[in-house]
Amino acid sequence: MRVRLTITALGLTAAALTLPACSADTSQAKSTSPSSAPADHPATTKQSDDPLSSAALQPRLLDESDLGSDYTRKPEDTSSHDDVTVTGCPALEKLGGDAAASGSLDFPNKAKVSFTYTGGSAGSEVSEELYSDTSAKLSDGIDRIFDAMTGCPTYQVVSGSTAINVTSQKTTAPRLGDQQWSQLMTFTSGGQDSVVKQTAIREGSLLLIVSGAPALVGQHLDKALAKATATR
Numbered sequence: 001m002r003v004r005l006t007i008t009a010l011g012l013t014a015a016a017l018t019l020p021a022c023s024a025d026t027s028q029a030k031s032t033s034p035s036s037a038p039a040d041h042p043a044t045t046k047q048s049d050d051p052l053s054s055a056a057l058q059p060r061l062l063d064e065s066d067l068g069s070d071y072t073r074k075p076e077d078t079s080s081h082d083d084v085t086v087t088g089c090p091a092l093e094k095l096g097g098d099a100a101a102s103g104s105l106d107f108p109n110k111a112k113v114s115f116t117y118t119g120g121s122a123g124s125e126v127s128e129e130l131y132s133d134t135s136a137k138l139s140d141g142i143d144r145i146f147d148a149m150t151g152c153p154t155y156q157v158v159s160g161s162t163a164i165n166v167t168s169q170k171t172t173a174p175r176l177g178d179q180q181w182s183q184l185m186t187f188t189s190g191g192q193d194s195v196v197k198q199t200a201i202r203e204g205s206l207l208l209i210v211s212g213a214p215a216l217v218g219q220h221l222d223k224a225l226a227k228a229t230a231t232r
Helices: 014-018 054-060 097-101 135-150 214-229
Strands: 071-073 084-087 109-117 124-132 154-159 162-170 179-189 192-203 206-212
Touching: 054 109, 054 124, 054 214, 124 214, 135 162, 135 179, 135 192, 135 206, 192 214, 206 214
Parallel strands: none
Antiparallel strands: 071 109, 084 154, 109 124, 124 206, 154 162, 162 179, 179 192, 192 206
16 A cells, blocks of 8 residues: 655655765864763753744744854745655554645644755755644654654655665664654665754653754754744
């Protein structure tokens, strides 16, 4: 059985399927792995359980001034990706609702931004998504999605006439926020591999997802969480 599934429903943009081949190394970008991460992460402001509106989430996203001159903001992707399907992963078929068939996670308030990193030898990307709902709903929703994705070590994404083989594995997330999830995904098509790391942190009624080249995710996760949870 084939189930329609847009990549953005899992916190990844469809552009991840067409990234040039990349590895965890992105030249000048320096990654902090869980094993080498400093013990003391920047403190975050304790969040209430009251959801924030999409308008309130927007200024909490990283921007060019936070990242530096090597980053260029990408235009927002407004396409519907109706031709994207997934095969070989029954767990993803069971998600149902917007999480499995629409263009975003099934939370009412959201904001997103994506950047291209031009400081390395190849064009790498990093994207940030913010969602807000009650802590219980955020926890349940993202937990089900990550369990489904990491429960299928291999599956296939078909976008139009292009088939992409996907492998995924759960990885250790840094001890940030109230809950953490992380996975490493490899997209293979036409003999080339694109490696994407995805880390999600829930702090109260905020859910942060950072996706992209592994080194860039490691470099900017703390900064993204600090800005997202700062008192406004």
